[in-house]
Amino acid sequence: MGKAPNPLAEVFGHLIGDFSDKAKRYRRRRLCPFNNIVPNCTKDKAKRPLGVCSVFYGDSPVITCPIRFREDWIITDDAASFFFDENAEWSSLTEVRLNDAEGNSAGNIDVVLVAYDDKGRIYDFGAVEIQAVYISGNVRNPFEYYMEKPEKRSALDWSNEPNYPRPDFLSSSRKRLIPQLLFKGGILNNWKKKTAVVIDRAFYNTLPEMKEVPKTKAQIAWLIYDLVLSGEKGNKRYTLKKVDEKYTEFKTSLAAITTPLPGDMKNFMNKLQDKLDDKLETPPDNKTIENPFK
Numbered sequence: 001m002g003k004a005p006n007p008l009a010e011v012f013g014h015l016i017g018d019f020s021d022k023a024k025r026y027r028r029r030r031l032c033p034f035n036n037i038v039p040n041c042t043k044d045k046a047k048r049p050l051g052v053c054s055v056f057y058g059d060s061p062v063i064t065c066p067i068r069f070r071e072d073w074i075i076t077d078d079a080a081s082f083f084f085d086e087n088a089e090w091s092s093l094t095e096v097r098l099n100d101a102e103g104n105s106a107g108n109i110d111v112v113l114v115a116y117d118d119k120g121r122i123y124d125f126g127a128v129e130i131q132a133v134y135i136s137g138n139v140r141n142p143f144e145y146y147m148e149k150p151e152k153r154s155a156l157d158w159s160n161e162p163n164y165p166r167p168d169f170l171s172s173s174r175k176r177l178i179p180q181l182l183f184k185g186g187i188l189n190n191w192k193k194k195t196a197v198v199i200d201r202a203f204y205n206t207l208p209e210m211k212e213v214p215k216t217k218a219q220i221a222w223l224i225y226d227l228v229l230s231g232e233k234g235n236k237r238y239t240l241k242k243v244d245e246k247y248t249e250f251k252t253s254l255a256a257i258t259t260p261l262p263g264d265m266k267n268f269m270n271k272l273q274d275k276l277d278d279k280l281e282t283p284p285d286n287k288t289i290e291n292p293f294k
Contacts (some may be wrong), residue, residue, distance in 0.1 A: 001239065003159045003164060003166070004056035004057075004058065004059065005156075005157040005158065005159045006056065006155070006156050006158060006161070007055050007056055007142055007158055007164065007165045007166070008052060008055060008056075008139075008140075008142060008143060008146060008156075009054040009055055009056050009061035009062075009227070009238065010052070010053035010054045010068075010238060011027065011051050011052055011053070011055070011143065011146065011147070012026040012027050012030065012031060012032070012033075012051040012053070013026055013031075013032065013033035013034060013053060013237075014026060014027070014237060015236060015237060015238070016146055016150065016154050017154040017155075018153060018235075018236070018237070019150070019154075020235060024150075024251065027051075027147065027150060029074075029125075029280060030049050030051060032051075032067060033071075034053070034067050034068055034069075035067070035070040035071075036067050036068045036070075037094070037095075040157050043067070044055055044140075046110070049257070050139070050140055050143060051143070051147075052064060052065070052139055052143050053065050053067075053068040053239070054227060055139060055165055055166070055167065057133060057166065057167050057202055058081040060202065060227075061227045061238055062107075062133050062167045062202045062203070063132050063133065063134055063200045063225070064132055064133050064135055064139075064167065065225065066130040066131075066132040068132070068240075069132070069198050069225065069240065070129050071239065071240040072240070073092070074240060075111075075128060075130070075196075075198045075223060075235065076092045076111065076113060076128065077287060078110075078196070078223050078242055078245070079113055079126060079128045079196035079198075079221070079223065079280065080113055080126075080128070082196055082218075082221040082247075083113055083115070083124070083125075083126030083194055083196070083217065084113075084115045084124060084126070084224075086257035088115045089115065089116055089117075089118075090113050090114060090115045090116070091111075091113070091114055091116070092111050092112070092113050092114075093111070093112045093114060094110065094111050094112075095108045095109075095110070096108060096109045096112045096222065097109075097185050098187060098188075100183075106183045106184050106187055107180070107183060107184050109127045109128070109129070109184060110130045111125075111127075111128035111130070112125055112126070112127055112128070112130055113125060113126050113127075113128065120174055125193060126193060126194045126195065126196060127184070127188050127193065127194075127195045127196070128195075128196045128198060129181075129184070129185075129195060129196070129197050129198065129202055130198045130202065130287065131172070131176060131177050131179050131197060131198065131199045131200075131229070132172075132173045132200070133167045133168070133169060133172045133200060133202075133203050134167070134168045134172045134175070134176065134262075135165050135166065135167060135168060136165070136167075136171070137163040137164050137165040137166055138162075138165060139165035139282065141161070141163070142156065142158045142161070142165065145158075165170070167202065167203070169202070169203055169206040170206070172203060172259065173203075173206070173207060177197075177257070178254075178257055178258055180196075180248060181197075181253075181254055181257070182254070182258075183251075185220075185254070189219060189250040189251075194218070194219055194220070194221070195219070195220050195221075195250075196220070196221045196223055197220060197221070197222050197223065198223050198225065199222060199223070199224055199225070199227050200224075200225060200226070201224050201225065201243055201244070204222060204224050204244075204246075205237055207256075207257060208226060208256045208257060208259075208261065210246070210248045210252065210253045210256045211244055211248065211249070211252050211253075211255065211256070212247055212248060213247055213248060213249055214247065215247045217247075217249070218247030218248060218249065219248070219249050219250040220247070220248050220249070220250055220253055221245060221247055222245060222246040222247075222248065223242060223245050224242065224243055224244040224245060224246070225240055225241060225242050225243060226240075226241055226243045227239070227240060227241075228241045230242075
């Protein structure tokens with residue numbers, strides 16, 4: 001997919017061409033509109049936050065900050081419909097530490113939904129894992145360039161700059177998604193508790209095909225979202241929208257993601273043959289050694 005001239009889709013929750021009073025205030029104050037733990041953006045560095053919520057992948061925005069998925073907390077409503085009965089009373093807790101049998105941390109669960117009775121006692125829970133996309137290249141450079149003079153640089157063309165930033169879907173699955181499912185997901189599955197994975201559609205589309213099961217038999221719900229442009233001209237913004245949901249079992253989905261699709265073994269054999277031929281055809285390096293006893 002081709003480069004967009006401008007890699008920045010959203011900065012501090014707004015389009016980079018939005019110069020409304022609200023957008024300017026969010027940029028000036030480095031604010032986060034998506035329910036961060038504090039009012040300000042804290043991505044990368046608290047004092048100099050990298051306020052990029054999403055970047056362009058071709059013509060479409062891809063979410064690169066996990067906090068971006070918290071818009072209006074619609075992800076918790078969608079996850080609760082998978083975890084609990086329709087009439088259940090529930091609440092959400094964020095950043096809950098999960099330990100293994102040895103007391104070692106398996107990591108923090110992004111969001112835990114807890115269902116409770118009329119006395120406030122928890123009788124069930126489910127885990128929500130938010131999977132944003134890593135970026136390859138350097139996104140801070142175009143971000144800081146834009147932030148120096150937003151109104152003059154909203155039409156920036158960064159396509160010919162070195163280290164152009166783009167979504168790194170492969171690293172996102174290998175370094176983030178798979179470890180999360182292996183460690184935290186493994187514990188939760190052992191407890192027979194469900195997991196909802198919140199993921200961007202472009203990211204989900206890069207994953208191997210997984211065998212789907214009915215919702216009632218699923219252990220994992222894949223809640224798939226897009227950013228959709230909405231609003232009137234001069235006041236447009238991206239809003240989070242669920243576009244699909246998939247239901248899978250834990251072991252089959254983990255096996256599908258962790259098992260690479262093998263290529264043609266003949267190609268590998270040809271590479272081995274080439275290397276062997278090079279080795280056999282290269283004459284030995286015979287050097288004359290002067291008599292050390294002279």
